[in-house]
Amino acid sequence: MSKIVVVADARSGRIKKPTLEAVGAAVDLAAKCNGSVVAFVAGADNAPAVADLQKSGAAQVVSLRSPALASYSGDGYAKVIHAELGKHAPSVVLMPHTAMGRDLAPRIAALLDAGMVSDATALHFEGGRFGATKPVYAGKAYRKYLARRAPFVATLRPNVFEIRSGGGATTTEVAASIGAGELLAVVKELAQGSTDRVPLQEARVIVAAGRGMRGPEHFGLIEDLTAAFGPGVGAIGASRAIVDAGWRPHREQVGQTGKVVSPQLYFAIGISGAIQHLAGMRTARCIVAINKDANAPIFKVAHYGIVGDAFEVLPALTAAIKAAVAH
Amino acid sequence: MEIIVCVKRVPATDSKVKIAADGRGLDPAGVEFLMNPYDEYAMEQAIQLREKAGAGTITVVSLGGADAQKELRQCLAMGADKAVLLDDGGKPNDGCSTARIVAAWLKTVPHELVLCGRQAVDNDEGQFPSRLATLLGFACATEVVALTLDGKVFRAERDIEGGREVVACPLPAVISCNKGLNEPRSPSLKGIMAAKKKPLDTVAATAVEPALEFVSLMLPPEKPPGRIVGSVQELVAALRNEAKVI
Numbered sequence: 001m002s003k004i005v006v007v008a009d010a011r012s013g014r015i016k017k018p019t020l021e022a023v024g025a026a027v028d029l030a031a032k033c034n035g036s037v038v039a040f041v042a043g044a045d046n047a048p049a050v051a052d053l054q055k056s057g058a059a060q061v062v063s064l065r066s067p068a069l070a071s072y073s074g075d076g077y078a079k080v081i082h083a084e085l086g087k088h089a090p091s092v093v094l095m096p097h098t099a100m101g102r103d104l105a106p107r108i109a110a111l112l113d114a115g116m117v118s119d120a121t122a123l124h125f126e127g128g129r130f131g132a133t134k135p136v137y138a139g140k141a142y143r144k145y146l147a148r149r150a151p152f153v154a155t156l157r158p159n160v161f162e163i164r165s166g167g168g169a170t171t172t173e174v175a176a177s178i179g180a181g182e183l184l185a186v187v188k189e190l191a192q193g194s195t196d197r198v199p200l201q202e203a204r205v206i207v208a209a210g211r212g213m214r215g216p217e218h219f220g221l222i223e224d225l226t227a228a229f230g231p232g233v234g235a236i237g238a239s240r241a242i243v244d245a246g247w248r249p250h251r252e253q254v255g256q257t258g259k260v261v262s263p264q265l266y267f268a269i270g271i272s273g274a275i276q277h278l279a280g281m282r283t284a285r286c287i288v289a290i291n292k293d294a295n296a297p298i299f300k301v302a303h304y305g306i307v308g309d310a311f312e313v314l315p316a317l318t319a320a321i322k323a324a325v326a327h
Numbered sequence: 328m329e330i331i332v333c334v335k336r337v338p339a340t341d342s343k344v345k346i347a348a349d350g351r352g353l354d355p356a357g358v359e360f361l362m363n364p365y366d367e368y369a370m371e372q373a374i375q376l377r378e379k380a381g382a383g384t385i386t387v388v389s390l391g392g393a394d395a396q397k398e399l400r401q402c403l404a405m406g407a408d409k410a411v412l413l414d415d416g417g418k419p420n421d422g423c424s425t426a427r428i429v430a431a432w433l434k435t436v437p438h439e440l441v442l443c444g445r446q447a448v449d450n451d452e453g454q455f456p457s458r459l460a461t462l463l464g465f466a467c468a469t470e471v472v473a474l475t476l477d478g479k480v481f482r483a484e485r486d487i488e489g490g491r492e493v494v495a496c497p498l499p500a501v502i503s504c505n506k507g508l509n510e511p512r513s514p515s516l517k518g519i520m521a522a523k524k525k526p527l528d529t530v531a532a533t534a535v536e537p538a539l540e541f542v543s544l545m546l547p548p549e550k551p552p553g554r555i556v557g558s559v560q561e562l563v564a565a566l567r568n569e570a571k572v573i
Binding site for chain 2: 118186257
C-alpha cells in the first residue's frame, strides 16, 4: 500500500488552508492508488496544529516535537522530517507551495534524492508511477512529469485542490532528536503584518490595480472595494508598473517577479495585462477586468469585463458588492 | 571570499511558446533567450559583497549548452572574475539532477558562498538553491529581499505570507535572491571590453539522470471568450448566479 505524507506548514501554530488543501489532494490521490495519508507537523508545541490536522482527512497525524524547532530552520526541519520519513517509506511527499513549502520541500527531496515538482496544479498516478502537472513559461504552457523512481515530492499551488474532511486520525507523538546546536540557518525574528490584512496568496478575493488608477492617492477606491467583501476576505494586489513606480509595496505585486495567486475572484482594475502579470493570476477561478481600453490584453483572460473608467465604475461596484454580500 | 554565482539561460518572458514536434519540449525557433532575471540580483549581490569586503573572487557558472556562453559573458561584463560552462549539451534537467551536477563540480573549486536567483523563469521550480545547500551541508536562506553580513553570519530577510522573517544564516552558505534585494547594474562599455579577456572555461558536466520523466508540454486549454457586461448590476448578478463566487 502506498503511503502519502503531507508535511504541514504550521508556522503560525495553526494549520491554514494551503496545508488542508494538500491533505485533501493526498486523500484524493490515495483513493486512486489505494494508499493512506499521513500528516506530519514539526515544531516545539504542535497541539493546535495537531487538532486541525485530525479533522483534515488524514488517517494518521505525526507530531515531531523538540524545543529546538520553536523557530523555523529549513535544515533543522528537513533533518527531523527526513529521519521520520524513513519509518514510513512514503511513495509521495507533499507540501503546500507556501514560503515554507518552497524552502523546505526541496531540502527534503534532496535528502531523499527524489524528483520534485513545484507549484503543481494536478497530481497523477499512472501505471504505478506518481507525477504532477504544473504551469511553466509564465503560465503559457503546462508540463506533465512522472517520477522515474519513488518517492516523489511535490508542492501544491494554493486554491487549486479541494479540502476534504475526516475524523478519527490516530496521533503519534515523536520526540525529535535534534539540538539547537545542530541547526545552521534559523529564523531569528518574525515581523507579522497587521492581522486584519489577509496574505495575498490566501485571499479569497484580490482587487488588483494598475496604471489606470493614475496615482497612489486614488487607492482609497481600491481599499473600499476590497473592504466591501467583509473582513478577512480580500487583499489588494498591484501590477509591476505601479510597484516599480513606487505607488504600492513590492509585497502586493502580482506576476512573474511578484506573487503567483489563484483566488476565487480576481479584479484587474486599470491593468492592461502584460504577459508577466498574467503569469501571476491566470489560474484565478474568476477574473473580472475593468479597463478603458477595449483592446487591452487583460480582456482575453477575463471571464467578465467592463469597458469603462475605473473612477466611474468603482464606487458603483463597491456599493453593489456591499449590498450583495449583505444578503 | 570565494563567491560562486549560478545563472541560467532562459526564454525571454514575453516570448511566444510553441511546442516542439516531440510534444515534450519548447520549440526554440524564433525564441529570444536571455539571462534569468532573478540571477541578475544574485550577480549584483556578489559584486556588492566583493566591493564591501574589498577582496574576493566571483566565479559565475551555468549548466547548459554552448549557447549559454552569451549569458556567462554578460556576467563577466557586469564584474565576475571568471566563468565556467558546465556543458551537458543543453539536456533537460530537473531540480534533482541540476543540484547534483553543480554540487559535484563545486567539489573541484573553492567556494564559501553560492548565490542564485530564487527560481528560473522557464520551469519556475525554485528547487535548486535549497537542494544544493542540502547536498553541500551549507546553511541556506531562500527568496532573500535584504541581506547584510555581520562577521561570518548573514542576516537575511525574506517575505512570508503576511509578514517578513529574518534568518540568521552562517557561512558557508547558499543564498537565493529575490526581486527587491538590489538594482542590478548594466554592463559598462569598459566591462564589456574587459570581459573579452576574462577566462571562460568549459567543463564537461557530470552525467546525472533526472529523477523525473518529462512526459509532455501542453498549451493551456482554450478558454471560452469572456463576456463584456454593460453595467455593474449585470456584473454582480453574473458573479453571484453564474460564477458563484460571491
